[in-house]
Amino acid sequence: MTTPHDAPTRRTASPEAALQVQDLGKTYGAFRALSGVSFEAHAGEVFGLLGPNGAGKTTLLRVIATLLHPDAGHARLAGHDVTREPERVRALIGVVNGGMGLYDRLTGRETLRYFAGLYGMTRAQADARIAALDADLDLSGTLDTRAGSYSTGMRQKIVIARAVIHDPPVLVLDEAASGLDVLARRALLDFVKAYRQENRLVVYSTHVMSEVEEVCDRVAVLERGELLTVDTVPGLLARTGQPSLERAFFALMQERALSRAGRSA
Numbered sequence: 001m002t003t004p005h006d007a008p009t010r011r012t013a014s015p016e017a018a019l020q021v022q023d024l025g026k027t028y029g030a031f032r033a034l035s036g037v038s039f040e041a042h043a044g045e046v047f048g049l050l051g052p053n054g055a056g057k058t059t060l061l062r063v064i065a066t067l068l069h070p071d072a073g074h075a076r077l078a079g080h081d082v083t084r085e086p087e088r089v090r091a092l093i094g095v096v097n098g099g100m101g102l103y104d105r106l107t108g109r110e111t112l113r114y115f116a117g118l119y120g121m122t123r124a125q126a127d128a129r130i131a132a133l134d135a136d137l138d139l140s141g142t143l144d145t146r147a148g149s150y151s152t153g154m155r156q157k158i159v160i161a162r163a164v165i166h167d168p169p170v171l172v173l174d175e176a177a178s179g180l181d182v183l184a185r186r187a188l189l190d191f192v193k194a195y196r197q198e199n200r201l202v203v204y205s206t207h208v209m210s211e212v213e214e215v216c217d218r219v220a221v222l223e224r225g226e227l228l229t230v231d232t233v234p235g236l237l238a239r240t241g242q243p244s245l246e247r248a249f250f251a252l253m254q255e256r257a258l259s260r261a262g263r264s265a
């Protein structure tokens, strides 16, 4: 198993880039997608979200990203309530989800300058940031080419660069590596590991256990809208007595199914 990488170098208790989720609930009509979810994620860590299909991961991330209103509880980003202060929160967060929507007629540079402008950045600030992101993500081949001709990996690089153009202290990735080839996935994982270094938080949702093992400092396990546990990967292995995260995850799901069966018997 790949062990979690080096500890973050500059973790502090600073609330500026932390995420606090308290008793969060969300229903779609009569269906309860999230119920009583509480956790804290800290600046300087990659915080994983793991759960089977329909567990509520995307719903949780959409609430955090101010795209959905919760019906119960709170989520706060750097102390700002996602429901009451959505504008403040949006300035502090970058989001990469399944959609890779880009304007096909714009080059990568035009796309990034456009989004930088939306965040109130000057052209000089935008260009300096684009140069920095080019160094971090290797945007060569994308900056001066129209998005319509991009490969999936090229699209994803510009989507990620777009999400962090304003250098947000919190980056949320929902299944961001799906569909990427080995090289593009490697570039993404390296970027995620580097991003948390400057006291930033990355929330990383995936189905892929090896990604969690490699990049996540801690992981929250969701099932049917409820939070089962938050732990490190070694902590989950120790707790379940399993040799791999996949087996540990399976054991947690089985335990949960047994407890549900016991309750309904």
Ligand SMILES: Nc1ncnc2c1ncn2[C@@H]1O[C@H](COP(=O)(O)OP(=O)(O)OP(=O)(O)O)[C@@H](O)[C@H]1O
Residues within 6 Å of the ligand: 028, 031, 033, 051, 052, 053, 054, 055, 056, 057, 058, 059, 060
């Ligand atoms: N707009 C919606 N209307 C009704 N139900 C929804 C809506 N969005 C999600 N759901 C339901 O809420 C539950 C949680 O969905 P969500 O997408 O948050 O889970 P997930 O953990 O991200 O799943 P996956 O891993 O399959 O992407 C699912 O049962 C889903 O069918």
